[in-house]
Amino acid sequence: MQKNVELKDFLLEKAWDLTEQWYDSLDKSDPTGVYSTKDPAAIKVLKEQNYSFHLLFCNLFVQDEDEFLRSLEKWVHAVASDDEHLSTPGHFIIREFFRTREQYLGFIQEFIADGTKSFSHEDVSLLNREVTNAIDKIVIWYMEKFHEFSLKRLRSQQEMINELSAPVITLNGDIALLPLVGDIDTMRAKYILEQTLHQCSEKSVSTLLIDLSGVVMIDTMVAHQLFQLIESLELIGVKAILSGIRPEIAQTSIQLGLNFDKVDVSSNLSRSIQTLFQTK
Structure with missing residues (x-):
């Protein structure tokens, strides 16, 4: 457990680095969506959302699963419902979740490689599995909410179109x-x-x-x-x-x-x- 707390602290210290590295390596050539925006305000919000995710995700290593997922509920709802993400194709969003997963797997290896902590192969395998399973569950949860909010927006737009299509x-x-x-x-x-x-x-x-x-x-x-x-x-x-x-x-x-x-x-x-x- 102590090693998990130290891993959490290690990742928390690098949370902003995770965000900056993620954004710097982002493919900004997407034809549409939040990741290709050049609006400074939108980029600032995007980074803040990513950074907030890291602050929450680090708790994966010290909380039980139910508590961990509950802590992410507000984040999932907020990001899945914002206009910028609703205008982004779902496969682009899934791609970024998976890139974030690779970031965590890489930082876990960096934490282990400093040689100050003793990790067995089973320990490393467990940590990697925890990260992979957690990201998979968050992706499914996020896309369910994304779909729900997309349908709400579509219905709202259709109602507006209908109102405009039958004006007396x-x-x-x-x-x-x-x-x-x-x-x-x-x-x-x-x-x-x-x-x-x-x-x-x-x-x-x-x-x-x-x-x-x-x-x-x-x-x-x-x-x-x-x-x-x-x-x-x-x-x-x-x-x-x-x-x-x-x-x-x-x-x-x-x-x-x-x-x-x-x-x-x-x-x-x-x-x-x-x-x-x-x-x-």
Whole structure:
């Protein structure tokens, strides 16, 4: 046990050297991610994170496994959730964990080589195994959290994209515009329906222009969702007017047997707006 305490102290004294050596030997040519940053502030944070890891990891040799892993919990959560690491490919992060493992194995050999301590082959093998097993567990734990936080960020970004993809824009009084752009799949169509009804009710809209000039193609399910939106709007007292239907969409709609007889349709958005404002 005394030798383990001395090994811990030896590594603690070299903790900052470990960080500097690690950063100096870092492959900074990664195409993306925290390790290729040239921002001095980001580099400072990266080094501090690495140094904090060493201060905690040195306790591996004097703590039981449960206590040791508990001490790393805050570090794992903090680093796995920060934006710089979330923007770094996972395999780059794993690579750096493994390089850190090699650093520790090298410093253990340096500690043993000074000749002041007697280590058997079994002692050395045990220390190497402890380091390897600990890094392996931390990597798995870290990547689980990394995946969890990545999914949260992805969901948050998707929600923002969805909100921006279905904006009900007030034009004048109770007239509003819903400009639809890009591909619309079934999931997005459902979101558009829900958000449009909510926004029209919230903004007291009586007439909604739905402009499809930015939509290249729709499939059967999306087309039916669109008609469901128009019918739902009618139920809450909102008149829907379609504009900007591209020839491809018109052709697809006819092939699908969709009936536009009960829907006001205009060739383009400007004509719809002009007609509406003239009648107001």
